[in-house]
Each structure stands twice: as C-alpha cells, then as structure tokens.
Amino acid sequence: MRKLSKLSKSSKSSKQTTKTLTAAAFLAAAALTLTACGSGDGKKDQPVADVSMESETKRAATVLDKPFKKPDLVLKDTQGKKYDLREQTKGKPVLLYYGYTNCPDVCPLTMSNIAVAKKSLLQKMTVTKAELDKLQVVFVTTDPKRDTAKELGKWLKAQDPEFIGLTGDFPTIQGSARTVGISIEPSKKLKNGKIESMHGTQVIAFSPKSDTGYVVYNGKDATAKDYEQDLPKIIEGQNP
Numbered sequence: 001m002r003k004l005s006k007l008s009k010s011s012k013s014s015k016q017t018t019k020t021l022t023a024a025a026f027l028a029a030a031a032l033t034l035t036a037c038g039s040g041d042g043k044k045d046q047p048v049a050d051v052s053m054e055s056e057t058k059r060a061a062t063v064l065d066k067p068f069k070k071p072d073l074v075l076k077d078t079q080g081k082k083y084d085l086r087e088q089t090k091g092k093p094v095l096l097y098y099g100y101t102n103c104p105d106v107c108p109l110t111m112s113n114i115a116v117a118k119k120s121l122l123q124k125m126t127v128t129k130a131e132l133d134k135l136q137v138v139f140v141t142t143d144p145k146r147d148t149a150k151e152l153g154k155w156l157k158a159q160d161p162e163f164i165g166l167t168g169d170f171p172t173i174q175g176s177a178r179t180v181g182i183s184i185e186p187s188k189k190l191k192n193g194k195i196e197s198m199h200g201t202q203v204i205a206f207s208p209k210s211d212t213g214y215v216v217y218n219g220k221d222a223t224a225k226d227y228e229q230d231l232p233k234i235i236e237g238q239n240p
Contacts, residue, residue, distance in 0.1 A: 060217055060226035061205075061240045067212035068204065070094070071176035075140070075168035078153030083166055085138065085176075086211070093235045094136045094206035097219065098177050098184055098199055100143035101155040106201050108159070110219035111139065114203075115160040117227035127232050134208065135235055138164045140173055142184045142199045180204050180213055205230075209237035 073085040095114060099107035114137055121127050139156060141147035144167045147155075152165040170186060177184050182200035190196050201219035206212060215234065217226070230240035 059240075060222040061230055062216045063239050064214050064216065067207070067210065067214035068180045070206055070211050070213065071096075071179050073140070073166075073172070073176040075166040075172070076149055078149050078156065078165045080149045083164070085166070089136045089138070089206070090211060091208050092134055092136050093208045093237065094138060095234075096138050096140070096180070096204045096206065096213070097202075098140045098142050098173070098182050099201075099219075100141050100187070100197055100199075101147050101151060102143065102195065103197070106220050110201065110203060110222075111137075111156070111159045111163065113222065113224040114227050115163075116224040117231060118160065120224070120228050121231060126228075127235065131232075131235055133162075135231065136164060137162070138166065140176070141165070141167045142170075142173065142177075143187045143195075143197055144168055144170050144173065145187070146195075181216075205234045207237040208235070215240060 070086050070089070075083055075085075077083040097107075097110060099110065101107070118132060118135070121132060122129060137160065139152075141152055147165075147167050149165075149167055152167050156163045156165045174184050174186075177200070180202075182202050182204075184199040185197070187195050187197040203217040203219050203222065204213040205215035205217070207214050215230075233240045
C-alpha cells in the first residue's frame with residue numbers, strides 16, 4: 001500500500017479531539033492512497049473476515065471543515081433498478097464506501113465492522129430501531145465487470161441485508177469516487193492469473209442535515225467500536 005507521509009502523520013492527532021482537515025487537503029492526500037486488494041481467489045463462500053473490535057486510543061474520524069458534495073451518481077442497485085444516490089438518500093445519514101466483493105481483506109472487514117456496530121447499538125439500546133433505520137450504508141463496487149447486481153446482492157446480504165449495493169459503468173463509478181477524494185483503478189489480471197484491484201479504503205459519512213460528506217474514516221483502521229461510538233451522532237448529523 002502506498003501512503004503519503006502527510007496522511008500518516010495526521011493519524012497521530014490528539015486522543016481528546018477529532019481530527020479536522022480541509023476537503024482540498026484530504027483530496028490531495030487521498031488521491032495517492034491506494035490499497036492493493038489483490039491475490040484473492042474469488043471465492044465468496046469463504047468465511048467473512050474477522051471483525052476488528054479493538055478500541056483505538058486515537059480517534060478514527062477525520063472531520064472536514066469544508067465538506068464534500070454528495071456524488072451525483074446514478075447506478076443500478078442489487079435488484080437491477082435505477083438508483084439515484086442524491087435523490088434516494090436525501091435528508092438521510094449515509095456511509096459511502098467503494099470496494100468489491102472479491103476483495104480478500106479490507107472490504108469485507110470494513111462492511112463487517114459497520115454491521116457489527118449496528119447490531120451492538122440495537123442490543124445495547126443506544127439508539128432505537130427507527131433511528132438506526134435512517135442510516136443508509138451504500139457500497140459501490142469498483143469491479144463492476146464481476147460484481148453484477150445478483151453477485152453484489154448475495155455478498156451484501158451475508159454482511160447486512162439492509163446494506164445498499166450499486167454497480168454499473170466503471171468510468172462513472174471512478175469519476176464519482178474522485179469527487180470525494182477516493183482513487184480507484186480498473187481491476188487487472190496479474191501474471192499468476194489472479195485479479196488485483198487498487199482502491200482507496202475511506203468510508204465517507206454524509207450528514208442528513210446538509211447532505212454533504214463531513215466525516216472520513218480509513219476502512220483499514222476504523223474498528224467496529226469506532227463506528228459504534230460515532231454512529232449515534234452521525235445519524236443526527238453531529239460531529240463524532
């Protein structure tokens with residue numbers, strides 16, 4: 001994985017305060033931060049990656065002082081129906097993530113962490129079911145050639161049946177990701193025959209009050225505990 005030193009330093013901020021970053025600075029840093037999710041054998045019936053539950057001493061969230069606009073993105077959902085991201089999530093809290101179902105590590109880990117956090121919030125009665133139902137978790141594939149609506153739906157159902165999966169034209173997906181500082185590259189076949197996909201691992205939280213992306217998580221580092229701690233505030237459009 002290639003990381004900018006600037007981004008690495010930002011992760012070592014105060015334990016007591018949430019990191020703050022301008023959208024422009026985040027775009028510049030994230031544009032070169034890609035994770036190689038390759039070497040997978042494409043078997044989606046394997047056990048889901050272990051959920052990361054360890055609580056970090058540093059805050060996982062980066063709050064942007066100048067939020068991103070929600071991507072103007074129209075794709076197909078897991079039922080093969082047209083899905084307009086801006087229109088269908090308007091006024092709702094949203095977690096947006098770009099990844100793919102054949103990913104052997106960070107993608108299933110990220111989605112599992114969010115799913116576990118949701119279940120824990122309900123079990124502890126931290127939020128009501130009605131409040132949690134407002135949250136829209138949207139997974140946009142970075143590998144649309146293999147991630148058909150059917151395959152995407154099957155994979156997400158094993159994570160959380162309420163997760164929303166979107167697939168479609170790769171240039172459209174890639175362009176939308178760039179608007180929120182996430183870089184993705186077309187999947188490529190390696191010499192050993194396996195598929196490698198390079199993509200950013202950020203999870204963007206959008207406020208229900210402004211429909212803008214104002215909080216960023218690194219999917220590789222954020223734990224289920226981090227999401228459990230922050231989601232009640234994100235649902236209300238508050239800073240975590």
